[in-house]
Amino acid sequence: MSSGNGRVYLDWASASPVHPKAARAVYYALEDASGNPSASHAEGRHANDMLTDARRKIAASLSVKPEELLFTSGGTEANNLAIQGSIRALHVHGMPFEKMHAVTSAVEHSSVLETFRMLESWGISVTYLTPTFDGLISPDEVFDALRPETVLVSLAHVNSETGVILPLGDIARAISRYRERGLSIFKEQVPECAYPIFHVDAAQSPLYVECGPHTLGADMASYDSQKVMGPKGVGMLYRDFSVPLAPVLGGGTQERGLRPGTENVPGIVGAAVAFPLAKEGRKEREARVTELRDYLIREVGKILPDAKLIGHPRRRIANNALFALPGADGDYLSVLMDNEGVAVSPRSACAGSGAGHSHVVYALTKDMALARGTIRFSLGPDTEESDINAAIRALAKVASLARKNPVSHL
Numbered sequence: 001m002s003s004g005n006g007r008v009y010l011d012w013a014s015a016s017p018v019h020p021k022a023a024r025a026v027y028y029a030l031e032d033a034s035g036n037p038s039a040s041h042a043e044g045r046h047a048n049d050m051l052t053d054a055r056r057k058i059a060a061s062l063s064v065k066p067e068e069l070l071f072t073s074g075g076t077e078a079n080n081l082a083i084q085g086s087i088r089a090l091h092v093h094g095m096p097f098e099k100m101h102a103v104t105s106a107v108e109h110s111s112v113l114e115t116f117r118m119l120e121s122w123g124i125s126v127t128y129l130t131p132t133f134d135g136l137i138s139p140d141e142v143f144d145a146l147r148p149e150t151v152l153v154s155l156a157h158v159n160s161e162t163g164v165i166l167p168l169g170d171i172a173r174a175i176s177r178y179r180e181r182g183l184s185i186f187k188e189q190v191p192e193c194a195y196p197i198f199h200v201d202a203a204q205s206p207l208y209v210e211c212g213p214h215t216l217g218a219d220m221a222s223y224d225s226q227k228v229m230g231p232k233g234v235g236m237l238y239r240d241f242s243v244p245l246a247p248v249l250g251g252g253t254q255e256r257g258l259r260p261g262t263e264n265v266p267g268i269v270g271a272a273v274a275f276p277l278a279k280e281g282r283k284e285r286e287a288r289v290t291e292l293r294d295y296l297i298r299e300v301g302k303i304l305p306d307a308k309l310i311g312h313p314r315r316r317i318a319n320n321a322l323f324a325l326p327g328a329d330g331d332y333l334s335v336l337m338d339n340e341g342v343a344v345s346p347r348s349a350c351a352g353s354g355a356g357h358s359h360v361v362y363a364l365t366k367d368m369a370l371a372r373g374t375i376r377f378s379l380g381p382d383t384e385e386s387d388i389n390a391a392i393r394a395l396a397k398v399a400s401l402a403r404k405n406p407v408s409h410l
Contacts, residue, residue, distance in 0.1 A: 007341045008387045012227075012319060013160060013204060013378035014345055019229035019277055022270040026231055029266035036262055038254060047265050054265075054272035061275040062223075063212040064238055070255045071263050074235040075203040075224030076111035079154075081237050081248055081259065082199045082220045083115045086152050087124065088246035093189040098123040103145045103153045105129040105137055106363040109160050109201060109348060113359075116154075125149075133364055134312040135164035139174035146175070148183040150196040157211055158204035160348045161360040161376060162311030163320025165209065172198055172217025193242050203227050203235075206278040207381065208286045208318040213238045223275075225267065229381075230274030234267040285381050290318040292379055296388045297321050303396045308370060310361055319379040324361055325399060328373035331356075333402035337375070340394035345376050373402075 009017070018026075029050060035043025037051045052066070059066040072078045083102075091097060097119075104116055106128045116126045127145045131137050142153060153175060158165050175198050184195040198217065203224040205211035213221040220243060225234035239245060245258055252260030300307050300323060310322045325333070330346030337344050347358040362371035377391065 007343065008390050009343045010377045010379060010383065010387065010391055011343045011345050012380040013163070013376065014348075015226045015232065016207075016229045016380060018231055018270070019274055021277065022230050022273040025273045026266045026270035029269040033265045033269070037265060038252075038262065050269055051263055051265055054268045057272040058236065058275045061279050062238065063214060067256075068238055068240065070237045070239060070259055071268055072235040072237060072255075072259055073233055073264070074226070075109075075201070075222050076235070077259075078222035078224070078235040078237040079109070079111045079199075079201055080115055081245065082222060082239070083112065083119070083152065083154055084248045085245035085258065086197055086199070086220070086243065087119060087122075088248070089244035090151060090186060090189060092246050093244070095186065095189055096123070099149055099185070100151045101125045101127070101147050101149045102151055103127045103129065103142065103196070105131060105155060107131055107135065107159055107162070107360040108154070108156055109203070112154055112156070112201060130363060131164075134315075135159060135162045135310070135364060136312060136315065137166055137171070139167065139170040142171050143174040143178055146178045146196060148185045150184075151186070152197045152199060154199040154201070156201040156204070157216060158202075158209065158317045158320075159311070159360065160204055161358060161374075162322050162364075163204070163316040163378075164311040165315050165317060168200060168216045168218070176217075190244050193244055197243055204317060206275065208282065208289065210282070213240075219243050225271035225274060228271075228274045228278040230271040231267045233264055234271045236271075286318045289379050289381065289383065292383055292385060292388055293319060293321055293377075295385065296377060296379075296391070299388065299392045300395065303392060304399055310364065310370075310374070319383075320376070321378075322361075322374060322376045324358075324365070324367075324370035325373040325375065325403065326369050328375075328399065328402040330358070330372060330374040330402075333373070333375050333398065336398035336402055337391075337394050340398060342391045342394045344391070345378075346374050347376060 033047040035047040037048040055066045179194045186195045197219045199220040200216050200218040202211045202221045206228045219240045221238040223236045226232040247258050307323045307325050334346045357371035358374045
């Protein structure tokens with residue numbers, strides 16, 4: 001996507017430009033929704049009607065019930081509510097933290113990994129699965145990690161850095177097989193819930209991959225409006241009603257008592273436009289962007305033969321290509337690309353600038369030189385071949401400088 005100032009935007013995995021229809025919906029809602037949706041007066045009821053209609057539209061796009069969606073401030077909060085909320089709910093039912101266990105992977109988004117590290121400080125045991133070199137995790141690995149005291153399995157559908165797509169349907173069936181053994185120690189505390197719970201981070205999925213919770217086999221699933229051409233600051237957590245959750249924050253009864261605070265009605269109205277649009281024409285969009293991504297991969301291979309494509313070459317989302325350049329500084333490389341008018345990222349945006357290396361690439365390769373030299377290209381629905389060519393020219397111009405002058409403190 002070339003912007004009006006001639007720049008090329010290839011960082012859609014961090015945030016997508018807002019679709020014009022979603023932007024217009026936000027604008028009209030800002031003018032129209034003056035009331036608080038929790039208020040009982042006419043203005044409040046009108047705002048609540050808008051919220052209800054938006055929830056219905058997003059739920060329909062995901063093939064779930066409106067009551068199963070909880071609005072949050074983004075994917076990070078949705079992940080926290082799922083992970084912390086399910087753990088806290090068991091604790092409220094009298095289960096000590098020290099008797100709980102959870103499973104995730106070493107390549108998850110920072111909002112998942114940092115949350116689990118916090119839970120470990122509470123006394124919870126966590127198993128971090130290490131994917132194969134191509135970024136995949138097998139159902140058997142997940143099954144073998146489960147214990148009677150396992151509360152939760154949390155995995156991303158699409159990895160935010162490599163774009164690798166996990167076989168979540170098979171993983172969900174492996175979890176179901178374990179449940180059938182009836183070994184969970186939580187049956188007395190919460191008999192209505194089948195443990196372990198399966199949570200999926202589906203933030204990166206909707207533009208290119210079918211990702212409704214029932215398709216994924218998920219008991220909970222997190223989504224993020226900014227990844228699907230919706231406004232920033234809006235996320236959703238799907239939660240099956242059998243899953244007990246406790247609020248992470250205090251202060252109100254909004255969102256079924258699980259997420260206090262006045263809902264962002266204009267942002268949610270915009271998201272209610274973006275999510276259905278993401279579903280429309282998905283197959284055609286995937287095919288077009290995949291062709292451009294593969295062209296990018298071939299061209300990078302021509303100008304930088306030692307650049308390594310990280311992750312499975314085929315089982316990846318349509319718009320993602322993550323490379324590692326031995327000897328380069330990924331942070332510096334992204335700055336140099338920016339100076340050439342091309343927006344890319346060295347890694348997931350939530351890892352922060354100057355993070356030093358990609359924890360995902362290090363977990364897959366155990367090579368710190370590769371983990372420090374990462375550059376992620378993530379395309380959009382309106383990316384053109386001319387954008388790819390401009391990015392390739394910029395990369396060819398600056399790659400050698402990023403190798404000769406590493407600036408790890410940037």
